[in-house]
Amino acid sequence: MSCEEPTTSPTPENNITVVSSDGKEFLLDLKLTEQSETLARLISNFEYDRTDVKKDPVPLGNITSAQMQKIIEWLQHHRYYPKWEQNDIHYSTSFTFETWVEEYLNIPNNEMFELLNAANYLNIPRLFSTICRIMASRITGKSAEQIRTVLNIKTDVKNDVYTGIPIQEDSSSSEDGMSEISLSPSPPPI
Amino acid sequence: MSDGDPPLRLLSLPNTPRRNIIQCMEHIDQFALSLVSNRSKELVKSIDIKCHAINIKVNIIISIRIQFPRDTIECSFDDYQRSVDNPSPTNIKSKVSLGNEGGFVHNKPEYRFEEWLNHALELYHQSELDRVSIFTPLPDMKSFRKTFNK
Numbered sequence: 638m639s640c641e642e643p644t645t646s647p648t649p650e651n652n653i654t655v656v657s658s659d660g661k662e663f664l665l666d667l668k669l670t671e672q673s674e675t676l677a678r679l680i681s682n683f684e685y686d687r688t689d690v691k692k693d694p695v696p697l698g699n700i701t702s703a704q705m706q707k708i709i710e711w712l713q714h715h716r717y718y719p720k721w722e723q724n725d726i727h728y729s730t731s732f733t734f735e736t737w738v739e740e741y742l743n744i745p746n747n748e749m750f751e752l753l754n755a756a757n758y759l760n761i762p763r764l765f766s767t768i769c770r771i772m773a774s775r776i777t778g779k780s781a782e783q784i785r786t787v788l789n790i791k792t793d794v795k796n797d798v799y800t801g802i803p804i805q806e807d808s809s810s811s812e813d814g815m816s817e818i819s820l821s822p823s824p825p826p827i
Numbered sequence: 828m829s830d831g832d833p834p835l836r837l838l839s840l841p842n843t844p845r846r847n848i849i850q851c852m853e854h855i856d857q858f859a860l861s862l863v864s865n866r867s868k869e870l871v872k873s874i875d876i877k878c879h880a881i882n883i884k885v886n887i888i889i890s891i892r893i894q895f896p897r898d899t900i901e902c903s904f905d906d907y908q909r910s911v912d913n914p915s916p917t918n919i920k921s922k923v924s925l926g927n928e929g930g931f932v933h934n935k936p937e938y939r940f941e942e943w944l945n946h947a948l949e950l951y952h953q954s955e956l957d958r959v960s961i962f963t964p965l966p967d968m969k970s971f972r973k974t975f976n977k
Contacts, residue, residue: 746835757844769844773851775835780931781862789834790864 653685654694661702662694669712672721674760697759704755711741711764721763734767742771838866849874855925858893858900861950862933872950880957881947883975887963889940893947894957898926902947907940908965915939915970941974 651667655676667686670676679695680686697705714737734742742749749768756764776784784790837845849857849871861871879894890903902921908914917939924930938946948954956975965971 745832747833750836750840753840753844757841765844766847769847770851772835772837772848773856776860777853777856778929779856779859781859781933783931784856784859785863787835788837788863788867790838790867792864 653680653692655705656694656696657700657702657705658698659702661705663702663705663709665709665712666716669709669716672712672715672761672763674762676759699758700755701751704751707752708755708759708761708764711761714741715763718763721766723762723766734771738767742768746775838870845870846874853925854893854895854898855900855923855928855930858923858950859931859933861946862935868946868950872952876951878951878953881951881953882958882960883944883956885959885961885963885965885971889965891944891947893951900925902943904940904943908967908971911966914967915941915974919943944974 652664653667653670655663655665657663665676667680670680676695685692685695700708742752744752749772753765753768753772756768776787779787837848840848849860852860854876857871857874857876861868879896882892882894884890884892888903888905889907890901893900893902900923902923904919904921906916906919910916918934918936919939920932920934921943922930922932935942944956948956959975
């Protein structure tokens with residue numbers, strides 16, 4: 638799937654500034670933010686689309702500058718695509734992605750993980766759904782033992798027969814310290 | 828993904844993406860994931876996947892068949908009721924396949940044939956078997972019946 642890009646360029650009034658968790662500012666065309674339900678809601682709630690409203694930077698405390706850069710790349714590529722329609726979230730026998738998407742997501746698992754968290758937080762359905770499918774495909778055709786290795790899941794919890802204390806870990810050490818990201822970012826200062 | 832790629836931290840993801848990824852998987856991959864650990868089993872179970880029916884087929888080899896609208900997972904057990912002393916051994920090997928496709932072999936230390944059956948029933952929210960088809964009688968039909976007549 639591809640779309641022709643019109644030759645219009647964004648005017649300064651059409652931009653908002655977002656700040657990543659590491660303090661880097663990004664100028665974002667309002668048109669791009671339409672793909673992110675979180676940003677679109679934020680902009681609508683705080684009237685960022687009005688030219689007479691003072692536009693302070695929008696803090697994105699859960700997104701690093703590296704993630705934001707990658708996200709912007711996605712938003713720019715899909716700028717003129719029709720609105721994403723989720724037809725069937727469940728497994729379909731075949732799915733293919735355009736070459737650009739395959740190259741864009743040809744990244745290690747840890748980067749894919751961070752990008753998926755960012756897409757989930759910013760609520761970018763096309764990116765979110767695409768990453769979910771690609772992640773699912775990374776364990777396609779694997780045995781339970783191979784999946785255990787790919788996901789780094791250790792053996793089940795077994796309690797000591799005398800003390801009842803767990804003697805084995807159920808999950809990978811890489812899971813430690815992880816928690817769900819809040820879906821409601823702090824409102825920007827007006 | 829290359830060999831040196833870091834682990835895919837599926838279980839560390841928030842609930843929404845985790846569920847979406849599992850929903851995107853094929854049935855046999857979901858089933859394989861459910862065998863990895865108790866947590867992964869609960870995760871697959873929480874997706875609320877529905878199957879048409881779960882059957883047992885007794886022929887030269889006994890198998891559990893999990894039927895979906897488009898395909899069937901078959902778990903077959905070479906070692907069930909092969910030994911008089913221990914007709915239903917723990918750590919029994921199961922060949923898990925989807926239709927005529929390859930699949931994989933798996934065994935869990937605490938699983939006998941009964942636990943494999945319960946795993947399938949629990950995973951797909953089925954309270955009982957739909958059908959038991961017997962083509963070749965087993966040496967101990969009485970104990971076999973106990974596995975599903977509770």
